[in-house]
Amino acid sequence: MSKEHTIAIVTGANRGIGFETCRQLALRGIQVIMTSRDEAKGQAAQQKLANEGLEVTYHQLDVTDSESIQRLANDIRQQYGRLDALINNAGVLIDQRGVLDTDLDTVRKTMEANVYGPWRLAQALVPLMKQGGHGRIVNLSSGMGQLSDMGSGSPAYRMSKTALNALTRMLAGSLRGSNILVNSMCPGWVRTDMGGAGAPRSVEQGAKTAVWLATLPDDGPTGGFFRDREPIPW
Secondary structure, eight states: OOTTSSSEEEEOOSSSSHHHHHHHHHHHTTTTEEEEEHHHHHHHHHHHHHHOOOOEEEEETTOOOOOHHHHHHHHHHTTSSSOEEEEEEEOOOOOOOOOTOOOOOHHHHHHHIIIIIHHHHHHHHHHHHHHOOOOOEEEEEGGOOOOOGOOOSSSSHHHHHHHHHHHHHHHHTTTTTTTEEEEEEEOBSSSTTTTTOOOOHHHHHHHHHHHHHOOOTTSSOOEEEEETEEEEOO
């Protein structure tokens, strides 16, 4: 593995936007480490990309399990000694009720996956980015987390994405000047298992901004919120 080779981790990558992000990054010649909680599904997804002639490696990862995250960090350190990009795509949408009817255990489970997972991953992997003097963190957020356009449905999901945006801002601030750029993005309403078949956008469209943010030049933005490569209100 040459030192010039860019290394990227994509979480929740066995399907949907995460899978397509792996494909688009691999097409650019980036060494992609595809992760998922379900190992069999992840390996099947890796094989799909291999059948397309794309070289993508696989690593099991449960973003709600700190030991699983530490195993990933240790393996990346041993195998590559560095990391260039982390795309926090893994997330859950498990609440459909209103704010007055939502069970708080559902909120806790949502926060574990959608906020604490990316937070733990940053704590574990930023040292590897600092070691290489280069890093890009992309947090898959949602317009449903925008305070400027806040609705009332799926409150656990909405709150988790608002909190993820706050985490983006805090990480960007703490890493300013380190050549580690941290941004949030909204993929739009995409035809995935989460978005449903009636969504207007393709996974290709949904993944494009993630790939752009993961490959930003050193003078690129940090601490921003983007859709279709354009900044959007918090």
